[in-house]
Amino acid sequence: MTDPTLPALRRALHHAERYLAGLPDGPVAASVSGEQLRSRLAVALGDEGVDPQRVIDDLAAAAEGGLLRSGGGRFFAWVIGGALPSAAAADWLASVWDQNAALHACSPAACVAEEVAGDWLKDVLDLPRQSSFAFTSGCQMAHFVGLAAARHAVLRAAGWDVEDQGLCGAPPVRILVNAHRHASVDRALRYLGIGRRGIEPLETDALGRVRQRALSAALEQRRTPTVLVLGAGEINTGSCDDFAGLIPIARDHGAWVHVDGAFGLVARASRSARPLLRGVELADSWATDGHKWLNVPFDCGVAIVRDAAAHRAAMSIRADYIAPTDSAHDPIDWTPEWSRRARGFAVYAALRELGRLGLERMVDRACRAARALVDGLGALPGVSVIAAPTLNQGLVRFLDPSPDAREADHDARTDRVIAAINATGEAFFSGTTWHGRRAMRVSVVNWRTGDHEVARTLAACERALRSAGPHTTAGA
Numbered sequence: 189m190t191d192p193t194l195p196a197l198r199r200a201l202h203h204a205e206r207y208l209a210g211l212p213d214g215p216v217a218a219s220v221s222g223e224q225l226r227s228r229l230a231v232a233l234g235d236e237g238v239d240p241q242r243v244i245d246d247l248a249a250a251a252e253g254g255l256l257r258s259g260g261g262r263f264f265a266w267v268i269g270g271a272l273p274s275a276a277a278a279d280w281l282a283s284v285w286d287q288n289a290a291l292h293a294c295s296p297a298a299c300v301a302e303e304v305a306g307d308w309l310k311d312v313l314d315l316p317r318q319s320s321f322a323f324t325s326g327c328q329m330a331h332f333v334g335l336a337a338a339r340h341a342v343l344r345a346a347g348w349d350v351e352d353q354g355l356c357g358a359p360p361v362r363i364l365v366n367a368h369r370h371a372s373v374d375r376a377l378r379y380l381g382i383g384r385r386g387i388e389p390l391e392t393d394a395l396g397r398v399r400q401r402a403l404s405a406a407l408e409q410r411r412t413p414t415v416l417v418l419g420a421g422e423i424n425t426g427s428c429d430d431f432a433g434l435i436p437i438a439r440d441h442g443a444w445v446h447v448d449g450a451f452g453l454v455a456r457a458s459r460s461a462r463p464l465l466r467g468v469e470l471a472d473s474w475a476t477d478g479h480k481w482l483n484v485p486f487d488c489g490v491a492i493v494r495d496a497a498a499h500r501a502a503m504s505i506r507a508d509y510i511a512p513t514d515s516a517h518d519p520i521d522w523t524p525e526w527s528r529r530a531r532g533f534a535v536y537a538a539l540r541e542l543g544r545l546g547l548e549r550m551v552d553r554a555c556r557a558a559r560a561l562v563d564g565l566g567a568l569p570g571v572s573v574i575a576a577p578t579l580n581q582g583l584v585r586f587l588d589p590s591p592d593a594r595e596a597d598h599d600a601r602t603d604r605v606i607a608a609i610n611a612t613g614e615a616f617f618s619g620t621t622w623h624g625r626r627a628m629r630v631s632v633v634n635w636r637t638g639d640h641e642v643a644r645t646l647a648a649c650e651r652a653l654r655s656a657g658p659h660t661t662a663g664a
């Protein structure tokens with residue numbers, strides 16, 4: 189007898205085929221409002237259920253126009269990757285197999301796939317092979333894991349067992365951070381009992397890299413348990429901290445170094461991009477994402493920790509009813525979750541599909557596309573390049589042509605042009621404020637972005653610039 193799940197899955201495949209067919213050429217922006225979506229989705233919840241195939245058909249119909257085609261090759265906003273074919277398919281299997289990847293005993297295959305994917309990642313990123321790792325829901329939680337291990341280790345060195353004694357009465361932990369860190373670092377610290385006042389931003393250069401003298405001065409102020417958070421891939425410029433210069437200084441002062449490499453760490457896989465991350469392997473913990481530059485579906489971050497014992501001490505838990513397997517990597521000992529999705533299958537699939545060279549080519553292609561986009565935009569009238577990509581991120585600003593235009597007018601025009609580009613449906617960008625001025629971010633991480641997508645995007649930007657007109661608010 190056919191399993192009752194299969195007809196629903198066939199409908200899902202049908203809708204997936206339609207969605208994917210529209211990805212190369214369809215409009216990138218969503219076209220229906222939240223209100224419309226609410227009126228479609230908020231049907232009365234009946235007392236009796238609905239046939240599974242109809243549930244899927246109705247869901248697909250209701251979502252029509254409400255999906256941002258961020259998985260396509262003309263999406264350059266934020267840092268959102270796509271899903272490689274085998275990674276998307278493996279993720280479907282993870283749902284159908286419905287494994288609880290908490291314990292080897294619950295799913296030997298899910299746990300071993302994570303083990304292998306974790307080892308492959310350390311290998312392609314060339315990070316210390318003895319490090320431990322954890323697959324998390326995203327980089328936010330990868331920070332939580334890395335910083336929990338850091339908190340454990342620096343307090344243990346000060347004679348304090350934080351898992352046993354908690355934070356009340358503990359020696360204060362000093363947190364030094366790159367002033368341009370991602371906000372998810374602050375939130376991970378908040379989860380760990382370290383509030384905003386405990387975070388000390390370090391001065392950076394124009395590209396957002398921590399200055400060595402700022403670090404040295406901060407460390408020399410006082411000797412106390414210290415964690416330093418550096419960045420591999422600043423979200424606006426893609427810049428990376430000078431790890432080779434900074435980490436030895438931190439080490440000399442006994443500080444733990446954690447790196448936010450949500451997307452930038454993946455550039456280690458490319459021989460040409462790698463010099464930008466020189467010395468990153470000297471850190472103590474690294475957080476990165478599967479669902480950004482690695483192009484696996486959402487719900488995948490990765491924490492890698494040099495001191496496996498500190499990592500395990502910060503995360504591991506025991507209960508009478510669970511059976512750890514001594515010889516196995518039981519994710520419950522390394523992640524903040526109990527029951528959890530089998531995230532390793534998609535990462536395993538993506539890395540196998542790409543191979544080392546495929547991963548390198550994907551990284552290089554994104555960097556080339558980012559440069560071509562920023563160069564092409566910069567060649568258009570009234571476009572100022574604020575940050576040319578050194579990696580996969582760049583910034584441009586659209587200048588108000590009025591002779592007496594002020595910064596506020598350029599800001600307004602920049603936001604207007606971004607909206608005009610997005611309204612074409614041809615491409616999608618987002619804005620940011622960099623050093624007090626509005627700019628458009630150009631972010632490329634999708635495996636589908638190639639020369640054709642770049643050319644089509646530039647043509648659309650040129651048209652949108654013309655349609656945004658010379659209108660100015662100067663003097664208003």
Ligand SMILES: Cc1ncc(COP(=O)(O)O)c(C=O)c1O
Pocket residue numbers: 267325326327328329370372421422423448449450451477489
């Ligand atoms: C540099 C950086 N760090 C951390 C994060 C948080 O990652 P996630 O959204 O996967 O939790 C992001 C992205 O959103 C990011 O770009």
